[in-house]
Amino acid sequence: MAEVMTKGVLLALLAAVLGVGSAAYAEEVGDFVLPSSKAAALENCVEPTEYMRRNHFELIRHQRDETVYGGIRGDSHGLSGCVACHVGYDDSGTPIEIDAEGQFCRSCHAYASVEMNCFDCHATVPRGEAWNHEVAAAHAHLTGSAAARPTAAER
Amino acid sequence: MNHETESMNQGRRDFLGAAAGVSAAAVAPGVFLHTPVANAAPRTDPVTDMHRWGLLVDTSKCADGCTACVDACDSENGLNLQAKPHGQDELKWENQRAVWIRKVKLQDNLTGHVTNLPLMCQHCEHPPCVDVCPTGASFKRADGIVMVDRHTCIGCRYCMMACPYKARSFIHEQVDHKLTRAPRGKGCVESCNLCAHRLDNGDISTACAEACSAEGHQALIFGDLKDPMGPLRKALAKTPSRQIRQDLGLNTGVRYAGI
Ligand code: SF4
Ligand code: SF4
Secondary structure, eight states: OHHHHHHHHHHHHHOOSTTSOOOTTOSSTTOOOOTTSGGGGOSOOSSOHHHHHHHHHHHHHHHHHHHHHHOOOOOTTSHHHHHHHHOEEOTTSOEEOTTSTTSHHHHHHHHHTOOOOGGGTSOSSOOSOOOOHHHHHHHTTSTTOGGGSOOTTTO | OOOOOSGGGOHHHIIIIIHHHHHHHHHSTTOOTTSOGGGOOOOOSOOOTTOOEEEEEETTTSOTTOOHHHHHHHHHTTGGGOOOOTTOOHHHHHHHSOOSEEEEEEEOTTTOOEEEEEEEOOOOSSOHHHHHOSSSOEEEOTTSOEEEOTTTOOOOOHHHHHOTTOOOEEOOSOOOOOBTTBOOOTTOEEOOOTTHHHHHTTOOOOHHHHHHHHTTOOOEEEEETTOTTSHHHHHHHHSOEEOTTGGGOOOOSEEEEOO
């Protein structure tokens, strides 16, 4: 139940103003959302579009420290969330690198002439996303992992 | 410097009743890390020092020639996606590619006895790599996991020189393929992070320990050094164990039995 609710809230958060499906390099500033991306179907980004255009990196940088030092990975303000939602797909359904020519991040950064080096290290397509409970459940039968055992406090 | 501050080195204080304090800490509300996998969820509060993650390696169970832990680590952390730079010498690449865990074989020349053991970052309580890092990129998380914040790492490799266990690797070239959960790029140092992405999502396991169990060897036990009733502390209580280079007083989070 909690899980369903979390997903619902996340989806709601991801709703998009950005998303009127227009191609990259469209005439109007900011219409860089790709029709094939998840973002195109949503009404709003994780924050209002105007805010995101100007401040997305503040959010990403803040989340980055939360993740590296605090281990908080599930938040919607992380870079992996940007990639998961904004990555475009080709006709065969294969994700296209988000920093490639004509793709979401690259198009806008080229337009604004701002260097982008997140992807020197970070994955450009969703691949091997962080461990989650579905994956964990699939591994639960393996002994030796302490996961399935109750804590001293619970026994 | 006081090397004896964490619970693992405080046998006497445990005896005097500090253990009660430890279990009381584990009952504190909001700590769900030990809940069964099905209820595991990504953490929303920063990690705390209520846990200290560690491993026990039973070298007598570690099989000669088995590389299950190394292979599991490689695919868990995208290390198998590294590609040899064009034209580089094969041997040089083997020495240079990033590895987080290595199999080490020791032979006692007098008796001929051979010991196999996996060696990874020992997650020192007093990590020399953190001491020497000029930028603060090499750091210890509140829960004892030592890692590199690549956003501040300048690639000077002091930490690699300081680490007594040769646990760290440097990424020499642009990396084309990487996993979302394991970023990797030219000019930064990296090492084992005890599968922090799993822990942070509420799953208390590491790829290496899981793979070792799946192979039926059970040579690796992962767990919380601060949970006296947990699987790691129970195993440690039963088996005599040591730290590698115990003389350095680093109070490592990874312990070895049978050496
Ligand atoms: S084993 Fe090496 S890399 Fe790991 S914490 Fe100790 S000094 Fe640092
Ligand atoms: S290589 Fe990076 S983590 Fe290591 S000492 Fe230098 S700046 Fe610190």
